[in-house]
Amino acid sequence: MVWSAIAILSILISSAQIDGRIAAIKDQSVTIDRGREAGILPGEVMDVYQTERMKNPQTGEEYEREVRAAGILVEEVQDRFSTGRVINSLRPIQVGDVLRQRTHNLVRSVSRTQSYLYADLTSDGVKWIKPGTKLWVFRRMNVIHPVTKRRISWLERVGEVEVAAVTIRTFSARCVITSYDKPILENDLLMPPEEKEKRLGEIHILNISGDKLLLNIFEGALPNAELVMMKEIPDNPDERFTLAKIKVIQVYRFTTEVQLLTPQHKDKLFVGDKVKVYQY
Known part of the structure; x- marks a missing residue:
């Protein structure tokens, strides 16, 4: 589990935008090679990233990943460069290290x-x-x-x-x-x-058979994933929406089959309904 998480973070971080590099270091003061023209603002926090190689102890496979080395608080900004100070350091930083805005x-x-x-x-x-x-x-x-x-x-x-x-x-x-x-x-x-909510898609119910629903395919439809489906009821002032828990059974080329985990909501769902799906 730890190694899969490391691999995921490596993919995500390596594809992130580079917001600058360290141009000079003096004690705790750092010069950044980007400034006002690049959108750098005083008071924002940036993180320093370094590349390191690691080996999976189980498979022997080597990984190259980026790790956070320090945090930089931007204090002064010029047109093409900025200066800041190290506010927390996890490892020594070097000229040329990558900087990214902490979001x-x-x-x-x-x-x-x-x-x-x-x-x-x-x-x-x-x-x-x-x-x-x-x-x-x-x-x-x-x-x-x-x-x-x-x-x-x-x-x-x-x-x-x-x-x-x-x-x-x-x-x-x-x-x-x-x-x-x-x-x-x-x-x-x-x-x-x-x-906490992450909306996965807006979909339609294509067919209902017992506690099984057939939906058009949507991003996030993975086998065995348990999700929450919401149907809005605009004409009912007493009940504006209904929530139902679903579990993905099978993903086909153009459709997704799910099981309704809360059968008490079945009588409120109909073929053609437009619903939204969230992952919690």
């Missing part, structure tokens, strides 16, 4: 007992995340669709934390892990619970 609150490190973790916050996150704030931990997942062969990415919730302390100077937080379904890893994402 999510990220797990920096986790205790061996999975009892607490340290997080690196975005410039927006440090404004609203306070002691007592409850956050959900998500992991980016990435698979190849068995039919369309397209790469599909989604967020899978792996745990929950409660913020214990926030250090504004270093844009970081210490969090207590309150629960987890899978071991929390470095670079997992931290988000408020209200951002």
